[in-house]
Amino acid sequence: MQMGNRIRFGSFEAVTFISNLICTKLFLYYTRLTMEDAANAGWISAIVSGITVLIMLTVLLRMYRKFDGKDILDISEIAGGKFLRFITGTVITLSLFTLTVVVIRKFSEDMKIVSLPVSPLSYVMSFFIIGIALACFFGLEAIVRFHAIVIPVIVAGFVVILLGVTPQMDITNLMPFWGTGIKDILTKGFLRSSVYGEMAVLFLLPPFLGGQEKVRRVGYGAFFLSAFFMILGSLIYILANPYPTGLEPFLPIYNMTRVIAFGRFFQRIEALFVFIWAMAALLYLTSTFYFMVYTFAKTAGLKYIRPLVLPFIVIVFSAAFIPDSLMEVISIETYIITGGWLVAFVFTGLILAAASARKRVRKEKCSK
């Protein structure tokens, strides 16, 4: 696969692609996290996160208007030459590398806890690793098109789960209304905008999307779709799980599916959960891994991606074993979901601002 080969895909594919990158956290921890942040008012905190991201995204898209068709690496070159392009590429590659390593380890550990307790971690992880490698060999077009097919299935499964817990819901679980207080809702809600950090991948997509109007449409489309499910997931989790019981589950949505039972026959819905959860995980890992390799290759000026896939697979697989335990992975993850917004939104914003300023200066010089 050549870097120069220009692939184009539609808005729907791109929206499902970015939405999955954001919403996978719903299956992992997000609902519990909102409860940890603001107790009963976690869902309000989720709304605050959504509003924060909407504001940041609007600012970024407005700044991006001057760079039609260019991705963040090209823009960084405009802002600070090859050096800034190298810095930007390194930051993005390392961010995506960290996300891939943390998530592959966590998903494998989750899978081990939920379904494969006896299997060695390396064996469980190898399924994800093989899946990622194969998908990357098939290329971005295959990955994105597969998103467009699978995401509606995942959404349907998730909706079934949410509907299934309706009998467990109790409106009084939302009381006291402000939970741990307005201060927590605002500050933690703001910091948790980091869970939308993968939105930054939007600024790697323009060469594949085309015009900037399409970038705008994809950005807002992915945001509203993700925010809807993130807020809905948080609200329904709190309605179905009273505080502080809802803080306990390691995999909140999985635990929620375990209590779904209608009569003697419609039970054990977690089988559906494991299915949609594994699909979402594989898509997430494939996406982050692909763009990690893509960014690395583009930063290094390499023409082909495929030769990089296997070396990076080996590095990711090895790095995933560095954390000693699941608890250590969770603590690394906590840093990411608290400070991720700095890389995703502030860093991107600074590059766009610097590039805009540089462009303006150049324009002024030219006009003089």
Added chain:
Amino acid sequence: MKHRQKITRAAVILLSLVVAVSVSGCYDQREIDDLAYPLAVGLDIGEANILRMSLQLAAPLAIGGGGGGESGGGGGGAATETTSIITVDTPSIYSGLDLINNIISKEINLSHAKVIIISRALAEKGIMEYIQAIQRGREFRPNMFILVSEDPPDEYLANLTPILESNPSKYYELLLGKDYASFFEDIRMSDFHFASEVDFREPTAILTGINKKERVDQLAQSGNKELAGKMEGVYQPADIPVVSELKNVVMGMAVFKNGQMVGTLNGAESKCFQMVTGKYEHSYWTFPDEYDPSKMVVMDIMQRTSPKIKAVIKDGKVFIDLVLDLEGDFTSIQSSSDFEDYPDQMENRASEMIKNEIAAMLKKTTDEFNSDICGFGRYVKGRFMTLDEWKKFNWPERYSDTEFNIQVKLKIRRTGLIIRSMGHPG
């Protein structure tokens, strides 16, 4: 082009081989025939160790063969039991499973366990450490029924001999999950776990025991004579005046506070409890006839809408307004009074009696147990804006001071197949 096709073909074959080898059996692959499935787990205070754990293991071949019949192999013709009980004294649930795995040939798998039976002695000592362990385990189902047994679980399980059901698993589902027997609530492990961790409700469990009466002449010694002709269900499991081949009886509820059992509600009180929590479906109620107290009026009473509960705090004291909306059908009017034409009298009398029963049950929860099993705290916490304010209020300690204002609305709707009682000609 040809070279490319060859590579693709080789890749497809290689991939198929990898998939075929890896998915045909992995480390976690288990043959269903290699596993032993406990249907009930009993927990009691141990003697040789901290905990006494009993497992009621299913014998799938006997269950499949109709139970008590010939074994699946067909040979021999010896009667087979559908279950087998194994009891072990152990430091914890999971180490007990390890011990049992050293005795039986198959590996224990708890994913089909239907009930957890806890002895009263252990329940009074405290069970949270075991509930926590069960919640952490992936095999235990959150929708298992949770029972407290007046008798030791090993003895209880030994006396459990379903007659109408060959499948013990289905027996538990049908007995404990039914919505028309109101003398106990359908309580699952997840309900118990939720209630034991929140600060606005306390947990309850289904109360069960062994009925030791063998002959009809023993019935005279059971129950409370003073209660004869009054409410049905005023019994504890062992007191029910019944003789049956089925020895296990489910009646009433065990009440918990801070993870320890603090008392029991009998069947009638459990009915009231379910009315207050909105989980009541329908059951028969017997009321003395106003004009002839030796005669009874029996009604099938159902809950029309969910109870309306409002909490008000005045000077630090909580006042609960509780409105119950019920409807009833005449099932029997022994005196042949014309209540069908004048149902208001019976409506007022029945609603007054139900109200008194509910008030007595609530008084028991405040004065005797000091345990908010009905979850009124859910409505009280709605009066606070933040969690800190709610925690400072310290609801679990204030529950005993709560005052209830109960209103029971009962409307008689139907009369059965008889629209007018004609009585005896004499």
